[in-house]
Amino acid sequence: MDQYFDEMYHADGSLRGPYREIGSWLDNEDAARLRKKQREAEEVFRLTGITFNVYGKAEAEERLIPFDIVPRVISGREWKRLERGIDQRVRAINAFLHDIYHRQEIVRAGRVPAEMIAENEAFLPQMIGVSPPGQIYTHIVGIDLVRTGPDEFYVLEDNARTPSGVSYMLENRETMLRMFPELFSASNVRSVSDYPRNLRRSLAACAPTCAADEPTVAVLTPGIYNSAYFEHAFLADQMAVELVEGHDLRVTDGRVCMRTTRGYKPIDVLYRRVDDEFLDPLNFNPESALGVPGILDVYRAGGITIANAPGTGIADDKAIYSYMPEIVEFYTGEKPILKNVPTWRCSDPQSLAYVLDNLSELVVKEVHGSGGYGMLIGPAASKRELAAFRRKLKARPANYIAQPTLSLSTVPIFARSGLAPRHVDLRPFVLVSPDGVKITPGGLTRVALKKGSLVVNSSQGGGTKDTWVLED
Amino acid sequence: MLGKTAGGLFWMSRMLERAENTARLLETGQRMALTRSKDADEEWASVLQTAGVLDSFLHQNGEVTKSAAIDWMLRDLDNRSSVRSAVKQARDNARLVRTALTNDVWSAVNATWMRVDAQLKRKVSERDLPGLLEMVRQQSALVRGAYLGTMLRNDIHDFAQLGTFIERADNTARILDVKYYVLLPTAFSVGSSLDNVQWESILRSVGAGGGYRMTHGQKTTPSEIAAFLILDKRVPRSLSYCCRHIRESLGLLEQDYGAEVPSGAAAQALHAKVCGQEIGYIFDFGLHEYIQDILRDLAGLSRQIEVDYRFYE
Numbered sequence: 001m002d003q004y005f006d007e008m009y010h011a012d013g014s015l016r017g018p019y020r021e022i023g024s025w026l027d028n029e030d031a032a033r034l035r036k037k038q039r040e041a042e043e044v045f046r047l048t049g050i051t052f053n054v055y056g057k058a059e060a061e062e063r064l065i066p067f068d069i070v071p072r073v074i075s076g077r078e079w080k081r082l083e084r085g086i087d088q089r090v091r092a093i094n095a096f097l098h099d100i101y102h103r104q105e106i107v108r109a110g111r112v113p114a115e116m117i118a119e120n121e122a123f124l125p126q127m128i129g130v131s132p133p134g135q136i137y138t139h140i141v142g143i144d145l146v147r148t149g150p151d152e153f154y155v156l157e158d159n160a161r162t163p164s165g166v167s168y169m170l171e172n173r174e175t176m177l178r179m180f181p182e183l184f185s186a187s188n189v190r191s192v193s194d195y196p197r198n199l200r201r202s203l204a205a206c207a208p209t210c211a212a213d214e215p216t217v218a219v220l221t222p223g224i225y226n227s228a229y230f231e232h233a234f235l236a237d238q239m240a241v242e243l244v245e246g247h248d249l250r251v252t253d254g255r256v257c258m259r260t261t262r263g264y265k266p267i268d269v270l271y272r273r274v275d276d277e278f279l280d281p282l283n284f285n286p287e288s289a290l291g292v293p294g295i296l297d298v299y300r301a302g303g304i305t306i307a308n309a310p311g312t313g314i315a316d317d318k319a320i321y322s323y324m325p326e327i328v329e330f331y332t333g334e335k336p337i338l339k340n341v342p343t344w345r346c347s348d349p350q351s352l353a354y355v356l357d358n359l360s361e362l363v364v365k366e367v368h369g370s371g372g373y374g375m376l377i378g379p380a381a382s383k384r385e386l387a388a389f390r391r392k393l394k395a396r397p398a399n400y401i402a403q404p405t406l407s408l409s410t411v412p413i414f415a416r417s418g419l420a421p422r423h424v425d426l427r428p429f430v431l432v433s434p435d436g437v438k439i440t441p442g443g444l445t446r447v448a449l450k451k452g453s454l455v456v457n458s459s460q461g462g463g464t465k466d467t468w469v470l471e472d
Numbered sequence: 473m474l475g476k477t478a479g480g481l482f483w484m485s486r487m488l489e490r491a492e493n494t495a496r497l498l499e500t501g502q503r504m505a506l507t508r509s510k511d512a513d514e515e516w517a518s519v520l521q522t523a524g525v526l527d528s529f530l531h532q533n534g535e536v537t538k539s540a541a542i543d544w545m546l547r548d549l550d551n552r553s554s555v556r557s558a559v560k561q562a563r564d565n566a567r568l569v570r571t572a573l574t575n576d577v578w579s580a581v582n583a584t585w586m587r588v589d590a591q592l593k594r595k596v597s598e599r600d601l602p603g604l605l606e607m608v609r610q611q612s613a614l615v616r617g618a619y620l621g622t623m624l625r626n627d628i629h630d631f632a633q634l635g636t637f638i639e640r641a642d643n644t645a646r647i648l649d650v651k652y653y654v655l656l657p658t659a660f661s662v663g664s665s666l667d668n669v670q671w672e673s674i675l676r677s678v679g680a681g682g683g684y685r686m687t688h689g690q691k692t693t694p695s696e697i698a699a700f701l702i703l704d705k706r707v708p709r710s711l712s713y714c715c716r717h718i719r720e721s722l723g724l725l726e727q728d729y730g731a732e733v734p735s736g737a738a739a740q741a742l743h744a745k746v747c748g749q750e751i752g753y754i755f756d757f758g759l760h761e762y763i764q765d766i767l768r769d770l771a772g773l774s775r776q777i778e779v780d781y782r783f784y785e
Contacts, residue, residue, distance in 0.1 A: 049579075236571045242477075248475070248476050259475045
């Protein structure tokens with residue numbers, strides 16, 4: 001195990017600073033009691049309905065994301081640095097989006113090749129020339145980070161479209177507070193509970209000029225069978241706003257209105273959890289029953305704010321990812337604080353040759369893939385899988401990028417046999433409004449529950465942990 | 473409030489009420505079948521008819537047998553009124569309107585679904601039936617308790633109340649409709665006395681056996697039982713009690729929204745039909761015809777509420 005950085009223990013088995021409280025708590029706890037608590041936690045999740053549907057499975061099947069009771073701890077000092085890095089990156093992403101849909105200075109400057117944009121399916125021509133309030137395109141961002149050493153954090157992915165998981169950050173904390181209140185009185189853990197209030201405030205701050213003094217905000221969900229429906233309902237509930245579906249909405253008099261018991265009422269800010277493609281059957285996928293016909297026209301005329309804006313995918317696409325260091329520097333004039341994972345774009349013949357030669361040591365991802373699907377982890381793959389992927393790479397090189405296999409840090413989970421190290425990542429949640437960038441101290445820690453596994457996605461056997469940021 | 477949310481609250485409550493009513497019918501059915509072994513299957517046919525699912529049952533099963541009837545009423549997801557279906561629909565609607573519910577109500581509904589679904593995955597033996605039905609009634613009481621104790625009394629409450637009382641009135645009316653012949657004076661005079669088992673079963677299926685004894689003692693006449701279930705304002709499952717609440721909730725909504733709607737007028741008319749009556753008049757008019765009339769009104773009212781408050785597009 002010693003090639004991995006463990007966040008809780010030094011190589012000699014002693015506790016690292018931020019984990020002192022947790023370590024002594026675990027030492028003094030009875031394993032049987034902890035096991036019982038772990039089961040209780042799952043019961044709470046089930047009862048609350050914090051479940052997700054697995055795509056491709058029967059509609060009725062709702063599954064729990066396993067929750068591990070050992071918190072993941074980040075010191076105040078470490079967090080400060082992450083915060084600065086995230087802030088910088090998110091500002092750069094919004095500046096990039098504005099530029100891409102206007103003058104494309106970054107392309108003119110030769111820092112990002114024109115075909116990267118023009119031929120990218122995440123680029124929406126309908127957004128050209130559109131300036132949303134405050135020039136904010138991505139209001140809600142999830143930045144996926146991994147750690148490989150004491151001060152080594154890498155950004156693995158930027159999620160600038162409709163990042164999910166924030167309800168787990170909040171519910172995991174609620175569950176820990178409910179089960180182990182004594183832990184919190186002993187440690188200075190920063191609170192995450194302001195997130196819904198901040199979310200509503202920052203959405204309202206982005207309201208269009210036609211909005212009333214108290215803007216009407218609503219959350220748009222694809223419906224109760226969507227895998228993240230729980231989260232959509234949870235956020236609407238916590239923000240005290242309506243949770244709407246496409247068939248609750250219609251366009252009247254240049255506004256998007258929701259059907260209430262008293263008639264149609266205009267919405268000022270729509271926090272949509274429906275993908276671009278399904279947002280507007282008149283402008284995008286005509287088959288979509290999830291969207292609102294004509295909403296994009298209202299949006300372009302300034303009649304509603306859509307968060308996140310359509311077309312933000314051009315910034316979190318995996319091929320664009322490889323340009324992020326240039327992007328950050330171009331718009332902020334500073335060196336990036338957070339590191340990017342070195343990335344080979346297979347569209348480039350030289351890179352492709354390198355990737356093919358070193359496939360068994362690399363991670364290969366689809367440019368538009370997500371959820372850990374369609375990905376190859378070289379060191380864990382069989383000969384046959386490698387051969388199959390080699391064929392795919394040769395057939396459509398531009399569809400793939402490759403990265404070195406990172407030695408992801410580990411944090412112990414409470415397994416049947418006691419504490420056992422498992423690989424983790426971290427998704428902090430970021431809110432952007434004209435009032436500034438707000439980062440909730442914490443985030444969602446995903447953990448690969450299978451020994452040795454590097455895949456943390458919940459759809460593939462990943463679990464979650466409560467994430468603590470300590471007050472220094 | 474979204475029209476969809478109003479609809480979700482309405483149907484969540486209807487389905488919760490339906491689950492409990494179906495459970496009660498099953499309880500009564502089992503008891504009846506136990507006490508009269510001769511025409512037990514006929515008794516089950518009458519239970520199915522009361523639940524309004526006899527036709528769909530025959531379509532699926534051919535002939536009425538005890539075990540098939542129990543299964544159909546209890547667990548079959550093809551039967552929209554089976555306990556399991558009703559609880560599932562209640563839970564789906566609760567999920568749809570999650571933001572309008574308190575945590576207590578949501579977890580009670582969700583826990584009910586989890587328990588019912590887990591225990592109804594497999595066929596239930598006759599021996600286990602009483603315990604299971606008891607569990608359903610207890611879960612129903614749990615949801616109601618959480619509801620009464622934590623929900624605001626605003627338009628959310630009004631729509632939920634409408635669902636509960638329209639479903640309940642419909643259920644009581646159907647029980648009376650299927651069993652009305654037992655209560656007819658002619659039936660009474662033909663036999664030596666009112667068929668005790670039959671009338672007890674009527675009271676029992678609306679959980680009103682105890683209430684009746686408390687107010688009437690051992691005195692059982694058909695007209696008094698009919699009056700008890702139709703006209704008595706004190707009986708929480710009587711038509712009069714339900715119709716009063718329906719009228720009240722619609723009145724509150726009209727007040728709250730500052731607009732009169734056709735369903736409001738319809739609820740008042742329905743209430744007058746039930747409230748200002750004498751049982752003698754109802755018998756003269758024809759009990760069966762009277763109940764049929766009420767059932768039609770209830771269905772019409774339900775549809776009108778959907779329109780007036782924009783449940784659907």
